[in-house]
Amino acid sequence: MSTIENYLAPSSIDDAAAALAAGSATIVAGGTDLMLQAGSGQKEYAPTLINIQKITEMRGVSLDGDTIRIGALTTITDLLTDEIIAEHLPVMATMADKFASDQIRNAGTVGGNICNASPAGDGIVPLLMYKAEAVLASKPNGSTETRKVPLDEFFTGPGKSVIQENELLIGVDIAVPPAGFVGGFGKFGPRPALEIAMAAVGLGGVVKDGVISDVRVAFGAVAPTPIRSAETEAALEGKKLDETTISAAGEIASSSISPITDIRASDWYRRHLIRVMTEEILNDVS
Amino acid sequence: MSAKVDITFTVNGAVKQVSVPANMSALDMLRDQLDLKGAKEACGEGECGACTIIIDDTSVCSCLMYAADCDGRTIETIEGVQTEDGLDPIQQAFVEHGAVQCGYCTPGMVMQAKHMLNKNPNPTEGEIQRGLEGNVCRCTGYRKIIDAVAEVARS
Numbered sequence: 001m002s003t004i005e006n007y008l009a010p011s012s013i014d015d016a017a018a019a020l021a022a023g024s025a026t027i028v029a030g031g032t033d034l035m036l037q038a039g040s041g042q043k044e045y046a047p048t049l050i051n052i053q054k055i056t057e058m059r060g061v062s063l064d065g066d067t068i069r070i071g072a073l074t075t076i077t078d079l080l081t082d083e084i085i086a087e088h089l090p091v092m093a094t095m096a097d098k099f100a101s102d103q104i105r106n107a108g109t110v111g112g113n114i115c116n117a118s119p120a121g122d123g124i125v126p127l128l129m130y131k132a133e134a135v136l137a138s139k140p141n142g143s144t145e146t147r148k149v150p151l152d153e154f155f156t157g158p159g160k161s162v163i164q165e166n167e168l169l170i171g172v173d174i175a176v177p178p179a180g181f182v183g184g185f186g187k188f189g190p191r192p193a194l195e196i197a198m199a200a201v202g203l204g205g206v207v208k209d210g211v212i213s214d215v216r217v218a219f220g221a222v223a224p225t226p227i228r229s230a231e232t233e234a235a236l237e238g239k240k241l242d243e244t245t246i247s248a249a250g251e252i253a254s255s256s257i258s259p260i261t262d263i264r265a266s267d268w269y270r271r272h273l274i275r276v277m278t279e280e281i282l283n284d285v286s
Numbered sequence: 287m288s289a290k291v292d293i294t295f296t297v298n299g300a301v302k303q304v305s306v307p308a309n310m311s312a313l314d315m316l317r318d319q320l321d322l323k324g325a326k327e328a329c330g331e332g333e334c335g336a337c338t339i340i341i342d343d344t345s346v347c348s349c350l351m352y353a354a355d356c357d358g359r360t361i362e363t364i365e366g367v368q369t370e371d372g373l374d375p376i377q378q379a380f381v382e383h384g385a386v387q388c389g390y391c392t393p394g395m396v397m398q399a400k401h402m403l404n405k406n407p408n409p410t411e412g413e414i415q416r417g418l419e420g421n422v423c424r425c426t427g428y429r430k431i432i433d434a435v436a437e438v439a440r441s
Contacts, residue, residue, distance in 0.1 A: 003287060003309075004288040005288075007289050007291045007308040009355075030350075031350055032332055036331055036332070036350065038309065039330070045309065049309075051352065051354060051355055053355055101332075101335065101419050101420025101421075102345060102416075102417060102419070103338055103345050103346050103347045103398065104332050104350075104420065106344040106346050107346045107347070193416075194332075194333055194419070
């Protein structure tokens with residue numbers, strides 16, 4: 001097992017970015033994924049461990065004009081009670097309600113869920129549906145800079161993303177969804193609690209007079225990364241949400257993916273779950 | 287050997303100063319450095335809740351928390367639940383309902399029940415089940431545990 005030579009607990013984004021600029025580091029927030037992965041040898045520690053939990057400016061949800069910022073250190077539990085989430089991004093609360101257990105929700109963070117980059121990361125699915133952008137901070141030339149990456153361009157494989165060694169995810173930005181936007185999140189596993197999803201769906205759009213537009217569809221646990229489904233979005237855009245449209249969308253959703261068969265579920269079963277959950281959410285919002 | 291981190295925190299009302307390896311879990315620190323062996327390790331993966339402690343008024347799995355992250359914070363473990371007047375009402379209800387079989391899950395169950403009742407003093411049975419869903423009892427004595435917690439909520 002790798003050893004940690006240096007431990008830092010900065011209290012500002014600026015200090016954390018400076019520490020990241022100084023050399024290779026592992027970042028820890030809630031620790032619920034890292035402790036496990038480091039303990040099992042799946043992940044090695046870099047020489048420096050940076051605990052970012054004391055950076056209070058990175059926790060919480062804020063609204064600035066038409067943009068909502070979910071700080072990276074916002075816990076999954078925070079999403080359940082936050083008023084901005086309840087008003088503008090209720091599907092994030094639906095997701096949080098299906099996430100792990102109380103103890104894990106209390107420790108786990110939105111940023112950690114993103115950076116862990118699990119193909120089955122629950123939090124990522126509704127964030128993709130809401131067209132979230134990752135906000136990354138770094139300090140390459142003595143001053144802290146940020147860049148934004150749309151979340152559907154962020155993940156490159158299981159556990160991998162475009163985040164650079166000197167960068168810190170400080171939060172995600174989401175444009176306030178348009179009036180009339182409704183959505184849902186579905187996740188399936190053998191029991192409601194503490195499950196890694198066999199498959200997950202986040203789906204939303206503006207529904208007016210029975211017609212859905214501005215459709216956004218995301219799937220989890222059916223590809224090497226959580227994905228948006230352009231094909232399912234196209235099958236729904238501008239359509240009347242009747243039985244024919246919903247059934248066709250379920251069919252396209254299940255045929256548009258190439259899931260693997262593993263210990264959790266078969267390829268066939270994952271396709272079935274995606275179809276059923278897609279249709280369920282569409283029935284709910286129609 | 288990983289770097290040592292000097293931390294100061296409050297556990298069960300007493301201020302503690304310890305030096306911990308940077309990769310150590312809060313559970314190992316409590317058990318091996320502070321000799322507080324109430325919190326248990328069973329799965330070591332956050333699936334069973336036997337290591338549940340309350341930190342800054344919120345419950346966590348101490349096996350997945352870095353000891354170094356306890357710095358400056360306030361921890362309550364099962365050892366701090368009993369007062370001079372006797373058992374905590376949750377502990378007393380567990381005794382009266384026979385909610386303890388082998389007892390290995392009990393410290394975690396009590397701490398999680400305590401956290402849940404702090405947040406929601408009048409839970410429905412469904413809310414008690416949801417609140418305790420991260421705690422596994424391999425004797426499968428869930429009925430009596432739920433009854434015990436429900437009685438505390440009623441009284």
